[in-house]
Amino acid sequence: MKRVAVFGTGYVGCVTAACLSRDGHQVIGVDIDTEKVAALNEGKSPVAEPGLEELVAEQVAAGRLRATEDFELAIRETEIAMIAVGTPSDHAGAVSTAALEKVICSIGQTLRGSDQSYTVVIRSTLLPGILETSLAPMLAEAADSALGGRIRICNNPEFLRESIAIRDYDAPPFVVVGAMAGTDADDVMVLYGAIDAEKIVTDTYTAALLKYGCNAYHALKIGFANEMGALAKAFGADGQQVMELLCRDTKLNVSKAYLRPGFSFGGSCLPKDVRALTRYAEEQALKISILRSVLPSNQEHLDRAIRIIEDRGVRKIGMVGLSFKSGTDDLRESPFVTLAETLVGRGCDIKIYDPGISVSRLKGGNLAYIDQRLPHLAALLVEKPEDLTAHAELLVLGNDIADGLDLTSHRSEDIIDLRCCLVVSEQESPTSATIAEV
Numbered sequence: 225m226k227r228v229a230v231f232g233t234g235y236v237g238c239v240t241a242a243c244l245s246r247d248g249h250q251v252i253g254v255d256i257d258t259e260k261v262a263a264l265n266e267g268k269s270p271v272a273e274p275g276l277e278e279l280v281a282e283q284v285a286a287g288r289l290r291a292t293e294d295f296e297l298a299i300r301e302t303e304i305a306m307i308a309v310g311t312p313s314d315h316a317g318a319v320s321t322a323a324l325e326k327v328i329c330s331i332g333q334t335l336r337g338s339d340q341s342y343t344v345v346i347r348s349t350l351l352p353g354i355l356e357t358s359l360a361p362m363l364a365e366a367a368d369s370a371l372g373g374r375i376r377i378c379n380n381p382e383f384l385r386e387s388i389a390i391r392d393y394d395a396p397p398f399v400v401v402g403a404m405a406g407t408d409a410d411d412v413m414v415l416y417g418a419i420d421a422e423k424i425v426t427d428t429y430t431a432a433l434l435k436y437g438c439n440a441y442h443a444l445k446i447g448f449a450n451e452m453g454a455l456a457k458a459f460g461a462d463g464q465q466v467m468e469l470l471c472r473d474t475k476l477n478v479s480k481a482y483l484r485p486g487f488s489f490g491g492s493c494l495p496k497d498v499r500a501l502t503r504y505a506e507e508q509a510l511k512i513s514i515l516r517s518v519l520p521s522n523q524e525h526l527d528r529a530i531r532i533i534e535d536r537g538v539r540k541i542g543m544v545g546l547s548f549k550s551g552t553d554d555l556r557e558s559p560f561v562t563l564a565e566t567l568v569g570r571g572c573d574i575k576i577y578d579p580g581i582s583v584s585r586l587k588g589g590n591l592a593y594i595d596q597r598l599p600h601l602a603a604l605l606v607e608k609p610e611d612l613t614a615h616a617e618l619l620v621l622g623n624d625i626a627d628g629l630d631l632t633s634h635r636s637e638d639i640i641d642l643r644c645c646l647v648v649s650e651q652e653s654p655t656s657a658t659i660a661e662v
């Protein structure tokens with residue numbers, strides 16, 4: 225059993241407080257809203273949420289749940305704070321952290337000069353970086369104590385949906401705690417002992433961005449489905465049935481497929497077919513902003529790779545893979561062809577290793593495409609990987625042909641793997657994500 229203060233008794237905070245109390249913890253809800261505090265103490269839910277009124281009444285009657293406006297009292301009587309205050313958009317769309325800062329300062333000031341051990345858990349949705357560079361230093365300064373020992377700070381994003389919030393609390397997709405040190409998460413995981421879900425400890429940046437990724441993905445899915453519905457109407461097709469059938473493909477559509485950060489897509493189908501849909505929509509004066517931005521987004525990603533390669537300032541470049549994926553010699557709209565063409569055009573000395581490609585075997589549209597983009601391809605291709613590594617000051621790994629090669633001749637900083645996130649040389653990743661299952 226833990227003694228927990230839940231700051232903010234709105235939709236997330238009240239559900240969290242009531243469920244934690246139901247699971248055996250001693251909980252104090254803390255809010256600046258007098259009416260919410262009074263409602264809770266009378267055994268009433270301050271927000272409308274199915275099942276919450278009954279749960280709050282039961283827990284208040286059992287003496288495990290109460291509320292207060294007195295921050296200091298709540299902190300002194302507890303060992304963990306779950307902060308679930310609002311993080312609304314400010315006038316420019318950025319995250320407003322005013323309420324969070326107020327709570328953090330109060331916690332720090334109350335802990336200052338005491339020997340109380342305390343874990344602060346940010347449950348509110350917060351962009352990566354704010355906890356680490358703003359809230360954590362603020363807490364340390366207010367408490368006049370370094371973090372990581374007696375006082376710890378973690379994040380623990382919430383994935384519940386209003387209207388089925390208790391059900392989602394009890395059966396989340398996973399429980400994720402972001403921690404600066406592994407043991408910081410221990411006390412937080414104890415709170416979820418009764419929850420049957422995968423428990424994951426990761427770094428605070430990953431945990432924070434995961435929450436935004438989930439919401440952005442949900443928003444993207446809804447927007448995509450609506451655009452497909454609009455297209456279906458324009459074509460005279462049944463949009464509901466199209467999407468119902470699309471979702472039945474759990475191999476490629478509703479699955480992990482295509483959901484890892486890597487390189488731009490290409491090939492003879494994806495670009496062509498997205499182009500056809502957007503062209504048709506233009507002819508029909510139908511606005512489909514999501515689908516219309518897919519090819520520009522893909523091009524921006526390719527441009528990012530070109531910038532990263534050029535920033536290395538070397539001329540002799542070895543590319544591993546030219547076809548859009550390994551196992552095919554289809555070069556049509558391969559992003560690696562565009563990459564090679566651009567680098568050659570900018571004066572780089574390129575060699576390419578792709579055992580699947582033989583210039584003499586290229587035919588039809590494939591040959592026409594390469595004649596137009598890389599007419600001197602034969603002079604760029606090398607037959608053996610050793611010829612590539614001997615030539616290259618910088619190796620650029622494109623498709624999975626790279627997996628079978630011995631690249632130990634090159635230091636890791638002289639290799640760019642386009643199949644990973646393309647951010648490293650633009651901005652150094654703040655932490656290396658370590659994921660541990662608990």
Ligand SMILES: NC(=O)c1ccc[n+]([C@@H]2O[C@H](COP(=O)([O-])OP(=O)(O)OC[C@H]3O[C@@H](n4cnc5c(N)ncnc54)[C@H](O)[C@@H]3O)[C@@H](O)[C@H]2O)c1
Binds near residue numbers: 235237255324
């Ligand atoms: N609502 C959802 O479905 C949902 C789901 C997941 C995550 N979230 C995130 O959880 C956070 C809270 O969302 P919500 O919908 O519960 O917000 P809410 O507005 O319903 O509740 C916030 C509560 O915080 C209180 N508060 C404000 N300043 C305070 C302070 N200084 N000290 C103590 N209490 C204070 C408010 O009075 C209010 O009761 C947000 O970051 C949100 O993005 C919300």
